[in-house]
Amino acid sequence: MTAAGLGAAAVLTGIAVGAKPAHAATAVSTRQRVVVIGGGIAGVATAWLLDGRHDVTLLEAAPSLGGHATSVPVDVDGHHVMVDIGAQFFGPYSHPIYNKLVTSVLQVPTVPNQLDNTVFQYGVPTPLMVSPSADRPITDLLQYLPALQAVAELMDRARDLEARRDWSTTVADLVEAMSVDETLKESFVYPYVASVNGATISQAKEFSARAALALAVRPLVNDKTEYVNARDGLQAVVSTLADECTSVTTRVNTRAVALLRSGDCYEITDSQGRVHLADQVVLALPPEPAAALVAQLPQAEPLFSAYSRFRYMPARIAIHRDPIYMPASPADWSSFNITRDGEYCEASISYARLRGDAPVYKSWVLHRREEPKQLLASMDFRHPLITPDFIQAQGQLQRRNGADGLWFAGSHVFDVDSQESALYSALTIAAELAPASANRLRLGTLPTSPATP
Structure with a gap:
């Protein structure tokens, strides 16, 4: 042209x-x-x-x-909602063109999200981190201050990668350069990053750090995450x-x-x-x-050579009624709950806390020790390993x-x-x-x- x-x-x-x-x-x-x-x-x-x-x-x-835009109908105790078993979150800062298409052109109804996080070790009652939210002021979470400070530094470094359009720095490069304690890096920071992408800790270390953290840092405005879901x-x-x-x-x-x-x-x-x-x-x-x-x-x-460089990893997502993957104490439940179990770091989303509607859960379940007892739907996916290559x-x-x-x-x-x-x-x-x-x-x-x- x-x-x-x-x-x-x-x-x-x-x-x-x-x-x-x-x-x-x-x-x-x-x-x-x-x-x-x-x-x-x-x-x-x-x-x-x-x-x-x-x-x-x-x-x-x-x-x-x-x-990946697959939705399943859920009717639980009189609550009817379409649950996205695949792709779900979008917003004006992370998905500006898509957000305009959905909300302004197609006028598809949306619902706001409350996004907070809990990270915990399998079998350990006290979480590694619980993030502040509308009903959890920071003053109630001082025991998690080192982890919260680590997340803040991680997001600052991710913003810098976005500003410099740097795809070459790996997660391992970024995390090892952080000022936080080495033990905290291994016990919390790497699992946190891995869970965002449905990866193991070893896989997460290979990721382009910008790619791994893009959908966590792009929607952050004034320390609040601006994400919505399509209502239906x-x-x-x-x-x-x-x-x-x-x-x-x-x-x-x-x-x-x-x-x-x-x-x-x-x-x-x-x-x-x-x-x-x-x-x-x-x-x-x-x-x-x-x-x-x-x-x-x-x-x-x-072309065949280019396509062969795109690497993927398996994932399985389940929609279920039982809170099997939530933290031990309901007081620590967040909309996004991350369980670290050895190399595996899988998340469980509480729809009731996220959107205030159906009491169901959306969980990554490929490596869980237990299956959900009240399974409503499940689907296998392949998530990309977005490395610099x-x-x-x-x-x-x-x-x-x-x-x-x-x-x-x-x-x-x-x-x-x-x-x-x-x-x-x-x-x-x-x-x-x-x-x-x-x-x-x-x-x-x-x-x-x-x-x-």
Whole structure:
């Protein structure tokens, strides 16, 4: 794309488009066939942004759209609420573009959160830390002062990484440079960071420190965390986007099994045996299934190499009624409760304290000693290990974005694993393929996003 074209796209999107590959497609003015593979927020948002300008086919392997934005209905003792079993939190500072889409454009109702933390060792009644909150003034928590001071220093250092846009400093680098006691680092600081990302302590030490702490420090305003939830679950956001589309054909329970280049277009074969022709293809897939598709293309090695650098770890999240993973004393219960058990540091969210609605719990349970006794739902996920190499792989992928009509979308393509980074990836594609689409114009001038490279 020419420099003038890049400038025009930047004006239209209100975001930096980023470095373009040598053979990236120029802005598309004619109506084209676009196949979007993957129906998470990135894929659905891409389809929504291209709606009306191109003929879009959206393929999703699962029975429904949403990906990590999966919500389950819970009815407990007369309380009815949609609980997000996957992605959940967002706000104006951590997710500025996504927040604008949800609250201003789609007008999906939200509920505020009370976010406080308790960190404790499995089997030990006294917590390692309990954070202040509306009903817990700091004067009542002086016994936890060393841990609270460690968190304050950690957040200050995380702010500095954000300001310097430093992805290379690892969690181990950052924590070892802290002024706190060495024992506190091992017993509290590393477990605290690990729990934010669902990682083991060893895995957490490898993380890019900026990536590990981004979603903890970005929403902090005047020492208060500004996060909300979608009242009816994040799946409501995906459903609203899909329902608004007019030129998008959506096929669920349909996996893309083959991707071939045929002349000037692509042939995508799905699991039902249908062949879809496309002028542009968007891979809105996690790295592993995306790599399996690009491996079928000629000269695929650079892309396959980039995808192989994205490392993931397993996680299992459960929605349950019993407070099995809460601290020993109810007085120490927070909305976000972190249990350290050896290498494992898993969290349990109390919905009653977080949002004041259903008395249910959302817990990471892959490494727990006990299963919930009143299980309502569970789902397996793969969380990214966002190391400095992961960030370098993003750049490798971004430099090829749009080459030969092949595009990449998803929360892994930019920044950290969030709904904001997924939406940002969709917007970079729309900036080239449909910068003046009706839905893009509805978003208006966009706030600066932390997902900007």
